[in-house]
Amino acid sequence: MSDALPTQDAVDAHVAAFARELAAAPSLNDAKSLRDRYLGRKNSIVAAWMQLIGSAPADQKKHIGQYANALKVAIEARWTAYDEAAQNAAPAGGVDVTLPGRQPRLGHRHPLTVVRDRMEEIFTRMGFAIVEGPEIEDEWHCFDALNMPAEHPARDMQDTLYLASPMPPIAGDPESLVRTMLRTHTSAMQIRYMQAHQPPIRIVVPGRVYRRDDLDLTHTPMFSQMEGLVVGEGISLADLKGTLLAFARDMFGEQSRLRFRPSFFPYTEPSAEVDISCWSCNGAGCSMCKKSGWIEILGCGMVHPAVFEAVGYDPEKYTGFAWGIGIERVAILRYQVEDIRLFYENDLRFLEQFPS
Ligand SMILES: [Zn+2]
Known part of the structure; x- marks a missing residue:
């Protein structure tokens, strides 16, 4: 060079x-x-x-x-x-494979869904089938068949949200015109299920129900229930107590005890309100149970013979029990939430506080 x-x-x-x-x-x-x-x-x-x-x-x-x-x-x-x-x-x-991965933000189940799933899991393990039904009902399924005829005082007690237009009449039969409503309780599905099935029956029916209630700390016009129904030969009050006690112990702890207080529902006889021993103080009395040691949790009873007659079951042959439990009620008690409206306001600061 x-x-x-x-x-x-x-x-x-x-x-x-x-x-x-x-x-x-x-x-x-x-x-x-x-x-x-x-x-x-x-x-x-x-x-x-x-x-x-x-x-x-x-x-x-x-x-x-x-x-x-x-x-x-x-x-x-x-x-x-x-x-x-x-x-x-x-x-x-390029992709730097040595960088730590970015964790995507995961969604979160709603606390009411968590409680409902837990309840379904417990009853499924006890052999119950989970059944859902329509939220728009007719008066027969919601009231008449449940031993609440038109003049029945319990029917007035239910503050019902009727729909503006009734179901269209069947052609040539104006008598078939029926009033429809948003169902006031999941009990209507007891009727639908028994009409379509023969005993033995063991179902729970979770779902939304509607009442003409104003919003306040403990009421919403829409809330959720879980209905339970067991029908068969020789089903007794002892079976009802045993089933609900097993549920309570699984849901609220092994130390749970139940107290049955006589009550009245048109579709069960006898009927009872059920209290559970307070899991916060174990019955000693605290602010959560208002010093009583007990917390009201659900209503239940033995299926009324008139209900069996409405669906064509022989009340001499079959007996059964039913209960209705508020899912919000369980969530409020379980998580000690003081205002039921919080469950429906979609405020993530509230919702993110619960285990998913
Ligand atoms: Zn207590």
Whole structure:
């Protein structure tokens, strides 16, 4: 190289060769070695050209210096462009598999869903089938068949949300015109299920129900119930107590005890309100149970013979029991929530406080 003095053609040839080799460099380290062969302080092409200046004829020194500098500037420009492209390519196109993964934010089951799922799980394990029914009902399924005829006082007690338009009458039969409503209790599904099935029956019916209630701390016009129904031969009050006690112990703890207080429902006889021993103080009395040691949890009873007659069952042959439990009520007690409206306001600050 030292025998040939640098020329513009030599500069162009070196720059073209550098660009070609750089483009073909298999790795960044190979590219850096290539750069050093052209630009390094020792034993590089630019360094060799600089050395020529010392031995060159006086009239050539200036030109050799200019060519060496032109080569250096051109190679450096190409290297800078290559290096910047390499830096930018990594985050844009490549994936750094060594970075820790980003945890996606997972959704969260609603506390009422958590409670409902838990209740369903407990009853499923006891051999119950889970059944759902329509939220729009007719008066017969919601009231008449449940031993609540039109003049029955219990029917007035139910503050019902009737729908504006009744079901269309069956052709040629104006008597078939029926009033429809949003169901006031899941008990209507007892009737539908018994009409379609023969005993033995063991079902729970979770679902929304509607009443003409104003919103306050403990009431909403829409809430959820879980109905239970067992029908067969020789089913007794002892079976009812045993079933509900097993549920209470699973849901609220092994130490749970139940207290049955006589009550009245048109569709059960005898009927009872059931209290559970307070799991906060274990019956000693605290603020949660209002010092009584007991918390009201559900209503239940033995299926009234008139209900069996309505669905065509022989009340001499079959007996059964039923209960209705408020899912919000269980959630309120379980999580010690003081305002039922919080369950329906979709405020994540509230909802995120519950285990999912
Ligand atoms: Zn208590």
